Amino acid sequence: MGRPPCCDKIGVKKGPWTPEEDIILVSYIQQHGPGNWRAVPSNTGLLRCSKSCRLRWTNYLRPGIKRGNFTEHEEKMIIHLQALLGNRWAAIASYLPQRTDNDIKNYWNTHLRKKLKKLQGNDENSNQEGIRSSSQSNVSKGQWERRLQTDIHMAKKALCEALSLDKSDSPPNNPIPQPVQSSCTYASSAENISRLLQNWMKNSPKSSQFSQSNSECTTQSSFNNLSIGQGSSSSPSEGTISATTPEGFDPLFSFNSSNTDMLADESNAFTPENARIFQVESKPDLPNLNAENGFLFQEESKPSLESEVPLTLLEKWLFDDAINAPAQENLMGLGIGMGMTLGDASDLF
C-alpha cells in the first residue's frame, strides 16, 4: 500500500517565508501541536511542502529561539563542542537550547572557522593551536573516541532517566554536563513572529495582505497588540487576522486592546520577557491552547510561582538568569571526563 508522497512538488512554493505564512503555520501548530507535518500544508492551505513547514518551525518559528549575535560565552561553547563532537550541529545545539543547529552551523561557517584559522595563523608556533589542529592530527582516532564517549554518555543518561523517572531533576553536583532540554511553549512563538514582522516592516514597508477591519492598522502595530490565546472567543471587531484555510481552523492571533498598555511602546513589544509574562497572564482563559487540542504547556510543570505571582520584567529576568546559570556553568565544564578541559578551548581567545 504505502502512503501518498510527501509533496508532489507541483505548485509547491519555495523561497523565503512571508509573515502571513508564518502566522498560518504558527497558528496551526498552536492548535494542533508540531508533528504530522504531512497534514500541515493541506490543513493550512500553505503552498509549502511538509518538510519546508517543519524546517521553518524548527529553525525559525519555534519558541525559545534566540537570534542575533552570539555571546563570547556561546562562541567558546561552540568551539569547545565542535572540537569535541565535530560537525554534529544538532548535538552541539542540544547544549545551546536557544540556538538552532542551522544557526550554529551558519555561525561556525561564517565566523568561527575564520576566527580559528586566523588564530592558528597568528599562533602557528604555539602548541596551543590546539584543539583543532591536535584533534585534526589524529582525527580518525580522537574524534571517534570522543564521539563514542559522547554517545556512551548519552546512552547512559537515557538509561538513568528511564530507570529513575522520579529523579528527573538531576542533582546539582552532577559532574556530567547534560544537553539542555529546551522547554517548549508555543505561545511564545508569537515573539518570533513579532520579531520577524518588525524586520519585515523595516525592510518592506508595503502593507501586508492581512484582511483587517481597520485599514490604519499596520502589520507591526497589530502585532504589538497581539494577544495570544483569545482564539475564537475574541471579538471579530478587534481585528482577527484572516487566515482562511480549507479546514477553516481558527486563527489564534487576535488584536486585543486590553494589553496595549504593556505592548504599545514599540521598543517594548514582545521581548522574550514580556512575551512570557503575557503568556502567563493569558493562561487562565485559554480556550484553544490546552492539552485537548494539542497545545502543550511544558513550562507549566515548573513550580506555579510564576503563574501565581506575576513577576516584574526585571525579576523574571533575574529569575531566568539564575535558572540558566548553573546549566551554563555545568556546560563550561563539559570537557571534564571527556578527555578535555575547557581551558583548551578558552586558550583560543
Add this chain to the structure above:
DNA sequence: AAGAACACCAACCGCTATGGA
C-alpha cells in the same frame, strides 16, 4: 555614484535512520 566583491543567513537538497502499514 556605480559596480564588484564579500559576508551573512534562510532555505533547500540529499542522505540516513526509524517506524508504521
Add this chain to the structure above:
DNA sequence: CTCCATAGCGGTTGGTGTTCT
C-alpha cells in the same frame, strides 16, 4: 519482510545587504 513516509541531520545554495574599489 518490504516499502515508504517521516524526522532529523549536515552540506550547500541563492538572495540580499554591506563593504570595498
